[in-house]
Amino acid sequence: MSPAKVGLPLGRDSTVTRQARFVRHSLRSMRPEIHGVRSKRRAPSVTQRRELRRQVLSRRRSGRAWSTSTALLALSAIGCGETPGAPAPAAPRTGFVTVVVNVNGNGTDPDGFSASLGGRSVTLQPNTPTTVASVPPGSYALRLSGLAPQCATNADTASAAVVAGDTAAVRFVVTCYGAVAFEEAVTPDNFQAVYLGEDGRIVQLTTGAGRNYLQDWSPDGARVLFETDRNGNLDLYTVRADGSDLRRLTTHPYQDEQPHWSPDGRWIVFHRTPYQSGPFEHAWLNLVSADGTAEKVLLDTLHRDFDPTWAPDGSQIIFSCDRFGRIWDLCSVKLDGTGLRSVLYSDGAQHAEWSPDSARVAFQSFAGGQAIWIAGVDGSNAVSLTPGLVSFDFAWSPDGARLVLATYDGAGGYSIERVNRDGTGLTVLTPIPDAAGDGRWSPDGTRIAFYSQRGGQQQIWVMNPDGSGMHPITSGPEPKFHPRWNPRARPGANGAAAVADASPAGDDRLAPLALPAAREPRAWRPPHGRCARAAGLAIIVMPCGP
Numbered sequence: 001m002s003p004a005k006v007g008l009p010l011g012r013d014s015t016v017t018r019q020a021r022f023v024r025h026s027l028r029s030m031r032p033e034i035h036g037v038r039s040k041r042r043a044p045s046v047t048q049r050r051e052l053r054r055q056v057l058s059r060r061r062s063g064r065a066w067s068t069s070t071a072l073l074a075l076s077a078i079g080c081g082e083t084p085g086a087p088a089p090a091a092p093r094t095g096f097v098t099v100v101v102n103v104n105g106n107g108t109d110p111d112g113f114s115a116s117l118g119g120r121s122v123t124l125q126p127n128t129p130t131t132v133a134s135v136p137p138g139s140y141a142l143r144l145s146g147l148a149p150q151c152a153t154n155a156d157t158a159s160a161a162v163v164a165g166d167t168a169a170v171r172f173v174v175t176c177y178g179a180v181a182f183e184e185a186v187t188p189d190n191f192q193a194v195y196l197g198e199d200g201r202i203v204q205l206t207t208g209a210g211r212n213y214l215q216d217w218s219p220d221g222a223r224v225l226f227e228t229d230r231n232g233n234l235d236l237y238t239v240r241a242d243g244s245d246l247r248r249l250t251t252h253p254y255q256d257e258q259p260h261w262s263p264d265g266r267w268i269v270f271h272r273t274p275y276q277s278g279p280f281e282h283a284w285l286n287l288v289s290a291d292g293t294a295e296k297v298l299l300d301t302l303h304r305d306f307d308p309t310w311a312p313d314g315s316q317i318i319f320s321c322d323r324f325g326r327i328w329d330l331c332s333v334k335l336d337g338t339g340l341r342s343v344l345y346s347d348g349a350q351h352a353e354w355s356p357d358s359a360r361v362a363f364q365s366f367a368g369g370q371a372i373w374i375a376g377v378d379g380s381n382a383v384s385l386t387p388g389l390v391s392f393d394f395a396w397s398p399d400g401a402r403l404v405l406a407t408y409d410g411a412g413g414y415s416i417e418r419v420n421r422d423g424t425g426l427t428v429l430t431p432i433p434d435a436a437g438d439g440r441w442s443p444d445g446t447r448i449a450f451y452s453q454r455g456g457q458q459q460i461w462v463m464n465p466d467g468s469g470m471h472p473i474t475s476g477p478e479p480k481f482h483p484r485w486n487p488r489a490r491p492g493a494n495g496a497a498a499v500a501d502a503s504p505a506g507d508d509r510l511a512p513l514a515l516p517a518a519r520e521p522r523a524w525r526p527p528h529g530r531c532a533r534a535a536g537l538a539i540i541v542m543p544c545g546p
Contacts, residue, residue: 092165094136099170100129101144106491107178107473109148110200115172116143117160126174135162144172148200149475151176176200177462177473179489180449181224181241183214183482193226194480195241196460196473198489203243214482215258218290219265221488227257236270236288241486249292256286258307263314266290267335269298271306271319280304285319285333298337305331311354318343318361320350330363330379344379356400360421364392372405374421385419386426397441397465404429404439404448416450418465429467436461442485446492449473449483462491 101113103126113124117132118140124130144156153174160168178198183191193205193214206212210230217224223238236249236256250256252272259270268290273283283306285298298317299305308319314335321331323340330343330352343352348366354377355361362374368384372391375382385391386407394405400421407417413432416439419425429448430436436452445465452461452472458479463470474480485491 094134095162095164096131096133096167097135097140097142097160097162097170098129098131098167099124099142099172101126101172101174103127103151103174103176104493105175105177106198106489106493107150107176107196108198108200109146109151109174109176111146111148113144113172113174114146116145126176131167137162137164142170144174147174148176150178150196150200150473152471175469177447177491179221179486179491180460180462180473181205181214181217181484181486182451182460182474182480183212185479185481193224193239195224195243197241198486203241205239205241205243214484216261216268217484217487218261219263219487221486225259225261225268227259233276236268238290247292249288250295260309261290262310263312269308269310269317271308273306285317287335299333299340307350307352309353312356312358318352318354320352330361342379343377344375344382346373346382349373351394353394353396355396355421356398359400362394362396362403364394372403374403374423383423385423386417391417393437393439395440398443398445402465404441404450406437406439416448418467427467429463430470438482440483440485441465442489442491443487444490444492446490449485451481451483 097117099115099117099122101124103109108126112126115122115124118135120132122130122132124144138161140160140162142158142160144153144158147153147156151174153172155172158170158172160170162168178196178200181193181195184194185191189211190209191211191213192207193212195203195205197203205214205224206226206228208230210228212230213227213234215225215227218238221241223240225236225238227234228237229235233253234255234257235251236259237246238249239246249268250270254272254274255276256270256272259268261268266289267287269285269287271283272286273280275281275283281304282301283304284301285305285308286295287298288295304320304322306320308317310317311332316332316334316339318330318332320328321342322328323331324342324345326345327347328349329345330349331340332343333340343361346363346365346367349363352361352363359377360374361377362372362385365371365373365384367373369388370390370392371384371386372394373382373384385403385405390408390410391405392408394403396403402418402420402425404416404418407415407428409415409432414435414437415428415432416430416436418427418429429439430450430452434452434454436450439448439450441448447462448465449460449462451458457477458481459472460474460480460483461470461472
């Protein structure tokens with residue numbers, strides 16, 4: 001029976017004819033590519049093409065026309081490989097491990113770290129996530145190594161459970177310190193000043209023969225002030241924190257000692273004395289400009305004035321003197337040499353320092369034994385901070401509420417202790433068997449640097465104000481002592497964290513998460529719908545809420 005006898009409109013431009021041509025043309029022109037990008041789909045087989053033709057002819061005989069969408073759906077089904085029996089994509093056989101070392105503190109390890117993972121060594125940079133691919137499924141123990149002396153961790157091992165196709169995230173937390181200058185005894189006659197920078201690198205501030213005594217920092221933290229006997233007598237020098245631009249400030253043949261930088265950075269006060277051996281007969285106060293171009297005597301040269309330090313506002317200088325017929329008074333004078341007065345008298349009073357709020361003064365006295373005392377700036381309410389205990393070498397906390405000082409138990413034991421400004425709360429911070437001293441608060445009040453003799457070596461250590469978190473920041477056989485923080489140091493700062501984003505798209509990402517100094521909870525939202533929250537030092541990754 002011819003198509004015309006059935007009455008179907010199968011002329012040149014009939015709907016069914018056009019659709020049949022469309023299907024045939026589509027089958028001929030189908031290629032395994034879309035928009036110029038090579039597709040991973042398989043081309044339709046011969047069997048699939050025949051089946052589609054059969055369906056078209058069947059519709060022609062029955063007189064039912066396909067809609068364009070139906071035809072496209074059929075083509076799509078064939079092109080997408082949805083024919084029953086097509087093989088499924090191969091399942092992944094391995095997983096990934098992303099490792100990050102978050103560094104807290106104000107220092108770092110310039111050489112980075114390393115970790116072992118299933119016999120593989122992984123190189124890690126601070127706060128930079130590193131992903132290890134092709135890790136067989138299973139449980140792994142990672143061990144962190146390669147820490148510089150100024151870095152420490154409470155946990156150098158971590159576990160990772162690897163699942164095929166997934167990413168396991170591992171995080172280590174390391175604390176590194178820097179911005180500390182100190183002295184190093186190369187030999188008994190050769191002391192050198194050294195600086196551990198915040199970048200983790202060691203800077204040799206002084207070199208050559210002689211003894212170099214580290215004294216003070218410029219208020220902006222750019223330069224270090226020290227005494228040196230490289231010229232035969234003690235002269236004052238400064239040098240930049242990177243070891244460059246050495247400047248000689250004084251050239252007098254006498255001894256220039258105990259220098260301190262003014263709070264505004266313009267002047268340096270020190271005492272000058274002809275004393276080298278024998279009776280201590282004369283010493284006087286001098287001022288030298290920070291660049292060494294100007295120098296002047298503050299008072300006359302007929303007395304013993306020594307150990308000068310500045311008031312916090314720079315308006316006065318306090319020092320030990322014999323001007324009132326006693327040994328010694330604590331005296332004060334204005335910067336222009338006027339206003340000389342006795343603050344108080346105490347047997348052998350020396351090494352005085354104003355409190356940060358200028359309300360009180362601490363000093364060492366031999367009244368009733370060597371001890372640290374504290375009094376009002378008018379000399380009232382003087383009290384010993386360590387009655388019955390030898391104490392010396394103290395430092396105020398930045399807020400003026402407490403002091404650290406060194407003590408001696410009379411039996412060969414030295415330790416560092418902390419005490420409130422009213423004399424209460426005396427607390428031992430370092431163990432007696434390990435000799436320690438030179439305790440100095442960090443500028444933010446969160447850490448204390450000191451020297452300690454342990455295991456036959458004397459190194460610079462850092463601890464929390466309660467004595468916890470104690471670890472060395474130097475190494476090597478040379479004894480080290482006299483630590484001094486850079487005024488800009490903030491060792492209590494937290495570093496950056498990095499957390500893994502278990503992305504629905506399967507491309508696990510990591511993004512930095514800054515941990516605030518106060519460690520309050522903070523949230524972070526990566527781009528693929530997983531969220532992280534900082535709770536203390538823990539990082540919690542979870543589905544994002546509304």
